[in-house]
Amino acid sequence: MLKNDLQQPRRQGEGPAGGIEVLQKSFESFNSATAKLQEAFRNLEIKFETLNRELEQKNRRLESLVAEKEEVRNYLETILESLTTGVVVTDHNGRITMMNGCAARLTGMDRGVVLPGEFRQRRKVRLGENVLEVLTSAVKGRDGSSPGTVHILLDVTRVERLEEMAKRTEKYAAMGEMAATIAHEVRNPLGSIALSASLLLKGLADEKSRDRAARILHSVRSVDNKIANLLLFTRKPEPRFRTLRIHDILRDILRFSGEILQKEDIRLRVNLCGGEPFVRADGELLKQVFLNIILNAVQAMRGGGELAFETRLHSDPALTPGMERSIELRFADTGPGIPEEDRKRIFDPFFSRRDGGSGLGLAIVHNIIDLHRGSVDVERAERGGTVLTVLLPLADEHPAAEVYEPQPGASKGRPAKAGKSARAEERKSGSEWEWI
Structure with missing residues (x-):
């Protein structure tokens, strides 16, 4: 019986040798899994580094775009501040969202306040002694919407004054012609009246009559003085500088x-x-x-x-x-x-x-x-x-x-x-x- 037992083959995994074999295969499987994990980790590291580099590149591009947009914004703000015309941007409620320095000086307003209705309804606005011409246009978005309105303010005070001066000059020219005619038609008889009144004043003995003659002479001189002033006004003198x-x-x-x-x-x-x-x-x-x-x-x-x-x-x-x-x-x-x-x-x-x-x-x-x-x-x-x-x-x-x-x-x-x-x-x- 012992002989039979010795002659029977041992099943795999039984005995010390079988345990070693199983353990060896387990280690091999573990090593294989570890190698795969290491490979996956290396691939993950490579992918992470690639993504990191891409992220850095995108960040640099984004920073460049932000800097470029900031530069463009500063450039546009510099241009706006350099303009001698006022620029005001308002939203749908008429509230000022942006304005340049010239507009602030012309209107005395600040951002955030509501632009008075007269700026949106009239072509010309009077602020004290100043006259502003207002040009209005809707701001067009890329999608066709209108997020607000831009108002261009032009100080036309000097132009208005020049126009008034031109009208005044034209009126004065017509008055000058009229004054010359009046002076010619009126001054000649006035001179005769003044001469007669002077002679009467010298020849009259009656105090009452002399007083009347004196008043006539005074009135004639007053009228003559008014005519002289009218001529001085309508006929521009030639100054001797x-x-x-x-x-x-x-x-x-x-x-x-x-x-x-x-x-x-x-x-x-x-x-x-x-x-x-x-x-x-x-x-x-x-x-x-x-x-x-x-x-x-x-x-x-x-x-x-x-x-x-x-x-x-x-x-x-x-x-x-x-x-x-x-x-x-x-x-x-x-x-x-x-x-x-x-x-x-x-x-x-x-x-x-x-x-x-x-x-x-x-x-x-x-x-x-x-x-x-x-x-x-x-x-x-x-x-x-x-x-x-x-x-x-x-x-x-x-x-x-x-x-x-x-x-x-x-x-x-x-x-x-x-x-x-x-x-x-x-x-x-x-x-x-x-x-x-």
């Missing part, structure tokens, strides 16, 4: 006006800027300007008041060409002031707020200042009264200046005596300047 000290002209006309101011109980305060500013001007025409301004102020202060006069120097390259260096002359009275509705008409011919006024005084001022390439403006003072400002371009810094002397025959008037009404205070030197 010379380089003059503006303060010389001012001192002369202020002395001439002293007696008028004293009579009306008006105190004059003068504050002249330092130095002796020079202008290229016709002295007699400027004298007419300053006299008209002073008389206008006197008529506004019946019963007394104060007339303050000062000069200031300006130097600003941003001003209108030719006015970069200029002198400002300000006349401020303590009268009732000018109503806002009359302010824009104050320089129109024949416009007068005073009974019996010709309405030519300030119109003549405007014309003469235009001839000198200056500007004149009027505004209401904060504490009441009127401030009239004349701006004239300065001449060269060191010109060969001529001393201003009134032309022969020009009205000189008597200087006012020193007193509480005819006294001027000049703050330039810190001492009182009395008429001499």
Whole structure:
């Protein structure tokens, strides 16, 4: 039996040798699986590195696109900020989503506020003294939608003023022809009437008759003076420009006006800027300007008041060409002031707020200042009264200046005596300047 047992073959896996074989195969299977895992891991690493490189490339491209878009955006913003026209973009509700600096300056608005309806409904909008032309267009999206509206704002204030000046010039030309006809048809008989009245005044002994003749003569001279003003206004004079000290002209006309101011109980305060500013001007025409301004102020202060006069120097390259260096002359009275509705008409011919006024005084001022390439403006003072400002371009810094002397025959008037009404205070030197 033992022999039979020894002779029978052992089954696989039985005994020590079989266990080793099974274990060996298990190790081989484990090694094979490990190798496959290692291969898969290496493939995964390679794929990860590839994806990483692709991601880095895409990130670099994205950063490049973002930088490029930022550069384009900055470039467009620079262009928008450089424009001298205003650009405003609004959404469907009219709320401002974008605007350039020019638009902000013109409108005084900020982003986020709702653009007033007048900007969306009108071609022209008035903001104070400025006039804006508004061009509106819908913003078109790629899909055809309209996410908002763009408004282009053009400052046409200067154009409007030039158009007004052109209309005014055309009107004045027609008035000039009419004035010449009136002067010819009326002045000749007026001269005869004046001569007859003068002869009557000398020959009449009766006081009542002499008084009537004197009133006739006074009325004739008044009419003749109005005709002369009309001719001065409609026929632009040919100025004789010379380089003059503006303060010389001012001192002369202020002395001439002293007696008028004293009579009306008006105190004059003068504050002249330092130095002796020079202008290229016709002295007699400027004298007419300053006299008209002073008389206008006197008529506004019946019963007394104060007339303050000062000069200031300006130097600003941003001003209108030719006015970069200029002198400002300000006349401020303590009268009732000018109503806002009359302010824009104050320089129109024949416009007068005073009974019996010709309405030519300030119109003549405007014309003469235009001839000198200056500007004149009027505004209401904060504490009441009127401030009239004349701006004239300065001449060269060191010109060969001529001393201003009134032309022969020009009205000189008597200087006012020193007193509480005819006294001027000049703050330039810190001492009182009395008429001499």
